[in-house]
Each structure stands twice: as structure tokens, then as C-alpha cells.
Amino acid sequence: MMKASVSRRLPAGRSGRSQTRDPQPDVCPDPRSPCPMLATGFVIISLLLFVEVALSLSQMRKLQGRLAQVVEEYNVRGELAQEMHKTSRERAILLHAMISTDDSFERDDLYVELRALGSRFLTAREQIASMALGDDERELLDRQGELSRAAGSLQYRVIDLLTEERIEEAKRVLLQEAIPAQDRALSLVQEFANLQQSHNQQALAATSEEFRQADRLLLIIGGVTLLLSALVAAFVLQRTKGMMSALSSSNAELRDARERLEERVAERTAELRRLNEKLLSEINERRSAERKLAFMATHDDLTKLPNRALFNEHLQHAMARAQRAKTRLALFFVDLDGFKGINDTLGHEAGDQVLREVASRLKSGVRAQDLVARLGGDEFTLLLEDIDHPANAATLAAKVIELVSRPIALADQMHEVGASIGIAFYPDDAEDLDALIRSADDAMYVVKRAGKGDYGFHQTPKPAPAISNIPFQW
Incomplete structure (x- = not known):
């Protein structure tokens, strides 16, 4: 009977424990709550950060490519213009050397060098002409070409006079006609180089402006991102305060429920302890009675000797x-x-x-x-x-x-x-x-x-x- 009493009371304890268990508060119980807005804000911030990083990388690559192209074109054109200027000067020096020497073999060697310099000049000019040039650059290059051809004709006239051994006339043509014509052609080469430098500076300025525009765009995106971050942070802070308040209230309810549960458990535990003590007492009494009965069954009641x-x-x-x-x-x-x-x-x-x-x-x-x-x-x-x-x-x-x-x-x-x-x-x-x-x-x-x-x-x-x-x- 005691075991039955204990077993009847145990389900009540379990029932009491299950009744005092409070559900956990849901952070976003209502679909219309601000939680979707919070998630949307985080998504927008993430997208803006992604766009900002992507634009930064794209602009950086684009501007780096543009800058490298400008620098490379400027360097190539500068080297070609320098090559034209150098070969023209060297041709003038060779012509003067051909007039000054009396050795026909040396004069022939100088003539070969003169033609080689002419080929180098034409190659450099053709490379410049094959590049993407502006209208002013193309016009200047055409004028320089006309002057170079005129100077070249005068130089070959000097060579012809030298071949005919008309040395004095060759000197006169060289000093009075060929060299001034070459100087005019070289002046256009220098003017072309200056124009190239001006265009290069303009390209660098344009590239710098693109950098500044990219910076402004990134600053705008960054500002918007910071603003949205601040709004989301403020919202999160406000929402967190509300949640903490709700959690505090819920925790207070949980503490009260836990205290009530502990009181019930203590009461049930004390009751079970009393029942267990009573049950143990009855078990001990029964065992003692069984031992007494066993002793009485095997021993003499008067003398306590075995029967x-x-x-x-x-x-x-x-x-x-x-x-x-x-x-x-x-x-x-x-x-x-x-x-x-x-x-x-x-x-x-x-x-x-x-x-x-x-x-x-x-x-x-x-x-x-x-x-x-x-x-x-x-x-x-x-x-x-x-x-x-x-x-x-x-x-x-x-x-x-x-x-x-x-x-x-x-x-x-x-x-x-x-x-x-x-x-x-x-x-x-x-x-x-x-x-x-x-x-x-x-x-x-x-x-x-x-x-x-x-x-x-x-x-x-x-x-x-x-x-x-x-x-x-x-």
C-alpha cells in the first residue's frame, strides 16, 4: 500500500513541474515586427559595402591601366622623337666629315653610315605616325615630314657635289641650305615632343580627375553606408533595450516560477521522505518480525535453544x-x-x-x-x-x-x-x-x-x- 501511495504522488510532482515551465520569449513573435526591417537594413549595408569594395577595385584597375598606358605612350613617343633628333644631328655631322676628308674610302664609309642614319630616322618617324595621334599632332608630324624630305634632298645634293669633287660648292650648300633646312625640321621634332609632353600632362590631369571622381563616389557610398549603419545600430540598440526589458520581465517570471517549483519540489520531497521513512520503518519492522518468526520456528521460545x-x-x-x-x-x-x-x-x-x-x-x-x-x-x-x-x-x-x-x-x-x-x-x-x-x-x-x-x-x-x-x- 505504501508503494502504491508513492507511485500515485510522483505523477503529481511531474505535472507540477511541467505546469511551471514557462515558454522562452520569442525575439520576433510577430511577422509585422521590426525584425524584417532590421534584416533588410543589414542586407542593404552588406550590399553597399560590397558595391563600394567592387567599385574601388574596378576604378583602381581602370585608372592604373589608363595611367600605365599614358606613361607608356609618352615614353615611347619621347624615345622615338629623341631618335629622330639624334639621327638628324648625326647626319649633319657625317656630311661635314665627308666634306672635310680627302680620303675617298673614308668618304664611302661615312656615306654608308649616313644612309643607315637616314633609315633609322624614317623608321622612328613611321612608328610615331602609326600611333593614335591627335589632329594637331598629325598636322605637326606631316609638316615635319615635308621639311625632313626637303632637308634630305639638300643633303643628297651635297653628296652629289662631293662625288663630282666640287668641294667648295658642297660646303656652301651644306652650310647655307642643308643645315638650316635640317634645323627647321628638328625644330618641328622638338615642337612635336613638347606637344607630346603637353598631351601627356593633360592625360595625367584627366586621370587625376577620374581618381578624384572615384574618391567622391566612394565617399558618397561610404557616407550612405555609415548613415545606414548608424540607423541600424540605433534601431538595434533600441530593439535590444526592449528585448532586455522583455527578457528581464521574463526572467522575473521565470524566477518566480522556479521558486514556486522549488517550493513544490521541496514539499513533495519532504512528503516522499516521510513516506520513505515510514516505508523503511515498516520494512524494518517486517524484517524484524520475519526474523522473529524464523527464530521462533527454529528455536524454543522458553530457553531460546534450537528446537x-x-x-x-x-x-x-x-x-x-x-x-x-x-x-x-x-x-x-x-x-x-x-x-x-x-x-x-x-x-x-x-x-x-x-x-x-x-x-x-x-x-x-x-x-x-x-x-x-x-x-x-x-x-x-x-x-x-x-x-x-x-x-x-x-x-x-x-x-x-x-x-x-x-x-x-x-x-x-x-x-x-x-x-x-x-x-x-x-x-x-x-x-x-x-x-x-x-x-x-x-x-x-x-x-x-x-x-x-x-x-x-x-x-x-x-x-x-x-x-x-x-x-x-x-
């Missing part, structure tokens, strides 16, 4: 041990002399007192491993294992008779009882339990008929008690 059932069980086991070990055991059947007179004259209480005193004396007179039992009335039995000689049994029997015969105080008077003991041995006198008990009982009745107050054996002649040098002692 006939327990004695028979011990005797059966002792006989089995003796059989395995090839040893001898002795069974004493003790019957009190004079007990009936005390019980009839002084009453049952006095008789019970005598039985308790005799039981105590019998237990004190045997070894710890020996068994003393009461079969009923004034009949007792003693079971002694490992008896190697009948004289040892005789010694114990004499001691038991002496102990039992001592006076007992009853109703302020001293009274005496005696003991008649029959002794049987296993396996000498019998090989089964009932036969062994009958043998000891028969030996006891023989003693009774012979005059009481003595001991006797079933078949073995009565030996003298063991002397002191025999190792079996009580």
Missing part, C-alpha cells in the same frame, strides 16, 4: 560432514531428574525458571562449536562433533551432570534437579538420523531404570572419564 526441527537439520549436516571426514560424532540425550516434582509443587513459573537455568548451564559446559537443543518438556540434546574417543564423551557427560545438579534458588529456597544422559555415536551405533536419536534415547532410559543421575552408552561399554593427558578438553 527439534533445527536440531535435526544440524544433526543431518553433521553426520554428512563426519561421513566425508571419516570422523565420529556423539549425541547426548539429556533428561532431567526431579523436574516434575518442582513443576507440580512450585508451579509452571518455577519449572520454566529451572529449564532456563539448565539450558544456560548446558551451553556453558560445552565447546563453542557444539550444539545444545531442547526437544520438549525436560528433554535436551547435545551434539558433539570430532569425538575421537568415547572417554572424551564420558568426561563431558560427567561435567554436564555436575553442572545440572548444582542447587537452583526458587522461591527463596534452594532446590536441586539431576540429569540422566544417554550417549550414542555415529557411525558406531547408527548410520541414520532417526536411528541415532533412538539409540541415544534408549541409552538414557537404561540409565533412568538403573537409578538416574548418571550417563550410559548405547552399545559401547561405559569407559572411565578421560584423564588430563587426553587432548579433548571442555
Whole structure:
């Protein structure tokens, strides 16, 4: 019944715990709440940051490419213009050297160099002409080409005069016509180089302006991003405050619910503890009662000695041990002399007192491993294992008779009882339990008929008690 009571109360505890469990507050319980706006703001900021980074990288690559192109074109055109200027100067020097030398072979070598310089000049000019030029650059290059062709014609005229050995006329044409014509052509080359530098500066200025425009665009995007970030941060802060307030309120409710739950758990725990203590007490009482019942079933209620059932069980086991070990055991059947007179004259209480005193004396007179039992009335039995000689049994029997015969105080008077003991041995006198008990009982009745107050054996002649040098002692 107690277990059923406990099991009925446990579901109530679980029910109480489940009822006090509060649901967790939802951050965005309503789809119309500002949470979608918050998510949208974060998405927009992320997109703006992505666009800003992408534009920055794109503009950076574009401007770097443009700047590299401007620098490369300027360097190439400058080198080609420098090549044209250099070859023109060197041609003039070679012409002057051809006029100054009288060696025809040297003059031929100088002529070969002159033609090579002319080829280099034309190659540089053609490369410039193949580039993307503005109208003013193209016009200037065309004018320079006309002057270069005119100067070239005059230079070849000087060479022809030298071939004809008209040295003085060749000098005059060189100094008065060819060199001034070449200077005019070179002045246009320098003007072309200056124009190239001007265009390069303009391209660099345009590139710088593109840089500034890109910076302004990125600043605008960055400003918008910062503004949106500030708005989102303000919204998050406001929303967080609201959430913290809601969480604080929810936490307070949770604390109250937890306290109520703890109180209920404490109450249920105390109740269960009381029930468990009561249940344990009942279990202990039941176990104690079971032990008492078991003791009462196997022991004599008056003397607390083993009764006939327990004695028979011990005797059966002792006989089995003796059989395995090839040893001898002795069974004493003790019957009190004079007990009936005390019980009839002084009453049952006095008789019970005598039985308790005799039981105590019998237990004190045997070894710890020996068994003393009461079969009923004034009949007792003693079971002694490992008896190697009948004289040892005789010694114990004499001691038991002496102990039992001592006076007992009853109703302020001293009274005496005696003991008649029959002794049987296993396996000498019998090989089964009932036969062994009958043998000891028969030996006891023989003693009774012979005059009481003595001991006797079933078949073995009565030996003298063991002397002191025999190792079996009580």
C-alpha cells in the first residue's frame, strides 16, 4: 500500500513541474515586427559595402591601366622623337666629315653610315605616325615630314657635289641650305615632343580627375553606408533595450516560477521522505518480525535453544560432514531428574525458571562449536562433533551432570534437579538420523531404570572419564 501511495504522488510532482515551465520569449513573435526591417537594413549595408569594395577595385584597375598606358605612350613617343633628333644631328655631322676628308674610302664609309642614319630616322618617324595621334599632332608630324624630305634632298645634293669633287660648292650648300633646312625640321621634332609632353600632362590631369571622381563616389557610398549603419545600430540598440526589458520581465517570471517549483519540489520531497521513512520503518519492522518468526520456528521460545526441527537439520549436516571426514560424532540425550516434582509443587513459573537455568548451564559446559537443543518438556540434546574417543564423551557427560545438579534458588529456597544422559555415536551405533536419536534415547532410559543421575552408552561399554593427558578438553 505504501508503494502504491508513492507511485500515485510522483505523477503529481511531474505535472507540477511541467505546469511551471514557462515558454522562452520569442525575439520576433510577430511577422509585422521590426525584425524584417532590421534584416533588410543589414542586407542593404552588406550590399553597399560590397558595391563600394567592387567599385574601388574596378576604378583602381581602370585608372592604373589608363595611367600605365599614358606613361607608356609618352615614353615611347619621347624615345622615338629623341631618335629622330639624334639621327638628324648625326647626319649633319657625317656630311661635314665627308666634306672635310680627302680620303675617298673614308668618304664611302661615312656615306654608308649616313644612309643607315637616314633609315633609322624614317623608321622612328613611321612608328610615331602609326600611333593614335591627335589632329594637331598629325598636322605637326606631316609638316615635319615635308621639311625632313626637303632637308634630305639638300643633303643628297651635297653628296652629289662631293662625288663630282666640287668641294667648295658642297660646303656652301651644306652650310647655307642643308643645315638650316635640317634645323627647321628638328625644330618641328622638338615642337612635336613638347606637344607630346603637353598631351601627356593633360592625360595625367584627366586621370587625376577620374581618381578624384572615384574618391567622391566612394565617399558618397561610404557616407550612405555609415548613415545606414548608424540607423541600424540605433534601431538595434533600441530593439535590444526592449528585448532586455522583455527578457528581464521574463526572467522575473521565470524566477518566480522556479521558486514556486522549488517550493513544490521541496514539499513533495519532504512528503516522499516521510513516506520513505515510514516505508523503511515498516520494512524494518517486517524484517524484524520475519526474523522473529524464523527464530521462533527454529528455536524454543522458553530457553531460546534450537528446537527439534533445527536440531535435526544440524544433526543431518553433521553426520554428512563426519561421513566425508571419516570422523565420529556423539549425541547426548539429556533428561532431567526431579523436574516434575518442582513443576507440580512450585508451579509452571518455577519449572520454566529451572529449564532456563539448565539450558544456560548446558551451553556453558560445552565447546563453542557444539550444539545444545531442547526437544520438549525436560528433554535436551547435545551434539558433539570430532569425538575421537568415547572417554572424551564420558568426561563431558560427567561435567554436564555436575553442572545440572548444582542447587537452583526458587522461591527463596534452594532446590536441586539431576540429569540422566544417554550417549550414542555415529557411525558406531547408527548410520541414520532417526536411528541415532533412538539409540541415544534408549541409552538414557537404561540409565533412568538403573537409578538416574548418571550417563550410559548405547552399545559401547561405559569407559572411565578421560584423564588430563587426553587432548579433548571442555
